[in-house]
Amino acid sequence: MLLGLSLVVGMAQATNITLNQPLKEVVVEDKGELILHGNSMDYKKWDSKNLVGKVRILQHMAGRKSVKAENQPLMDKIVAAHFDAHKYQTTNIINIDDAIMGTGLFVKGETKKAKREHPDSQVVMDNDGVVQKAWDLKKQESLIVVLDKMGKVRFVHEGKLSDAQMQQVLDLAKKLQQE
16 A cells, blocks of 8 residues: 555656646747648747636647557547637647657658647647656656646646546536636
8 A cells, every 4th residue: 555655646746747836937949839821830939838818728748659649539529529719728749859769750740730630729849858858747658737727737647547537627627717
C-alpha cells in the first residue's frame, strides 16, 4: 500500500502544474501557433499567458502517432460536443522535438492538416520542446489540462485518460462555460 501511495504522489508531482493556478509562462518562438490564411499557413510566436478569455481543453503531446492516439477519443468527443466558439477553444501543442527520428516532416504535415480540419482550434508546433521543459512533462507522453476563463488549471492529467476522466473533462468544460 505504501508503494502504491508513493507512486500516486510521484505522478501528482511529475509536472509543475498546480490546480487553481495559471500554467507556468512559456513562449514558443521556433514555429509557434499555426495561423490559417485561406489556403496558406503562417506561424506566430505563442505565449501561454494568452490562454485567458475562454475555457480551454489544452492537449500537449509528443509528436508521435502512438501518443496522439492515446487521447484521440477525447478530441473526437470535443468535436461532437459542438462547444460555443465564443466561450471555448481547444489548444493543441505538438512537441516536434519529441518525434521519432526522421518523422518531423510527417508530424508537421499532419499538424497542418489537423489545423485545416479544425480551424477554430489553436494549434502550436513546438520545434524545441520548450513547453515540455517548462512544465516538466514526461517525454513520449500526452497531457490534458482544462483551463477556466481566467487561465487557471481546473484539471490536469498526464497520459491516457480513462473513460471516467474523459467524461469529467467534458463535464467540467461545459460547466465552466456557463460560469
